[in-house]
Amino acid sequence: MIEDNKENYGEVNSEHTNYEDLLLEIQKFEFATVDLNLFLDTHPDNQRALNDYNMYTVELSKLKKEYRLKFGPLANFGSAPSMSPWQWVETPWPWEV
Amino acid sequence: MWIYEKKLEYPVKVDTTNPALAQMIMEQFGGADGELAAGIRYLTQRFVMPTKESIAILTDVGTEELAHWEIIETLVWKLVKDAPLDKIKGTPFEAHFAAHGRSPFPGNAGGHPWTAAYIQSKDDPITNLYEDMAAEQKARSTYEYLIQLSDDPGVTDTLKFLREREVVHFQRFGEALMGVQEYKDTKKYL
Numbered sequence: 001m002i003e004d005n006k007e008n009y010g011e012v013n014s015e016h017t018n019y020e021d022l023l024l025e026i027q028k029f030e031f032a033t034v035d036l037n038l039f040l041d042t043h044p045d046n047q048r049a050l051n052d053y054n055m056y057t058v059e060l061s062k063l064k065k066e067y068r069l070k071f072g073p074l075a076n077f078g079s080a081p082s083m084s085p086w087q088w089v090e091t092p093w094p095w096e097v
Numbered sequence: 098m099w100i101y102e103k104k105l106e107y108p109v110k111v112d113t114t115n116p117a118l119a120q121m122i123m124e125q126f127g128g129a130d131g132e133l134a135a136g137i138r139y140l141t142q143r144f145v146m147p148t149k150e151s152i153a154i155l156t157d158v159g160t161e162e163l164a165h166w167e168i169i170e171t172l173v174w175k176l177v178k179d180a181p182l183d184k185i186k187g188t189p190f191e192a193h194f195a196a197h198g199r200s201p202f203p204g205n206a207g208g209h210p211w212t213a214a215y216i217q218s219k220d221d222p223i224t225n226l227y228e229d230m231a232a233e234q235k236a237r238s239t240y241e242y243l244i245q246l247s248d249d250p251g252v253t254d255t256l257k258f259l260r261e262r263e264v265v266h267f268q269r270f271g272e273a274l275m276g277v278q279e280y281k282d283t284k285k286y287l
Contacts, residue, residue: 023104027104027105027106027107027108030106031106031107034106034161037157038157038161038266038269039269041150041154041269041273042150042154042269042273044150074102074103074104075100075101075102075103076100076101076103077098079100091103092103093103094104094167094171095109095170095174095175
């Protein structure tokens with residue numbers, strides 16, 4: 001099932017050198033998890049939606065790891081370690097990009 | 098608790114400086130049917146929900162509304178941040194400038210500050226969910242008015258995304274309401 005879905009939605013391109021491209025890819029995959037999350041809240045037994053949610057979650061974590069290694073942490077409060085000096089204040093805020 | 102992610106849920110591309118349009122979009126920043134009212138409403142009501150599904154949907158939609166509030170704030174900011182004074186004077190944004198400069202402030206298109214009087218929360222899950230479904234429809238209508246007012250393609254694109262989310266949230270709240278009604282029916286003869 002998960003493999004079938006991958007063919008439908010396409011593999012994640014793991015080489016996004018450009019900040020905007022990688023950010024957009026994360027926005028796409030995270031939006032899919034947000035929408036499926038809401039659907040699953042009221043359809044907790046829907047196996048197809050659950051498979052999709054789990055597939056997108058795996059791909060999203062890969063993208064977020066790539067973002068962290070290239071550009072710094074996407075989330076704070078212990079979500080990811082920081083290099084020195086403290087990276088959280090360095091990366092752009094959402095209204096700056 | 099909530100964890101902040103340094104990104105928007107949906108990209109905001111603004112093509113022009115347009116303080117008048119920014120002032121109208123503030124209806125969804127600090128207005129009665131706006132994103133702040135939505136988020137505060139759902140995150141307040143969830144404590145009295147009787148089913149695990151309805152608690153989850155109010156928590157998660159409430160959280161998404163705060164992300165939408167940030168999108169609206171970004172839209173407004175990008176429309177005014179580089180506006181020179183002669184592009185502000187004589188526009189509906191001039192009164193906002195007199196009170197706040199170019200800084201965002203949660204008020205509606207007419208300049209009234211946001212108030213909790215816009216929302217309701219009762220110890221009655223049916224009442225709350227009907228209010229929530231109405232809130233989503235009112236927000237959808239407002240987005241349709243704003244889309245008609247927008248002549249900026251980037252702004253319109255983001256407004257269309259936000260309008261679609263209102264439709265999805267309405268659907269999910271309707272499903273949660275059915276679940277709560279079924280739950281109440283099972284309690285009737287106990």
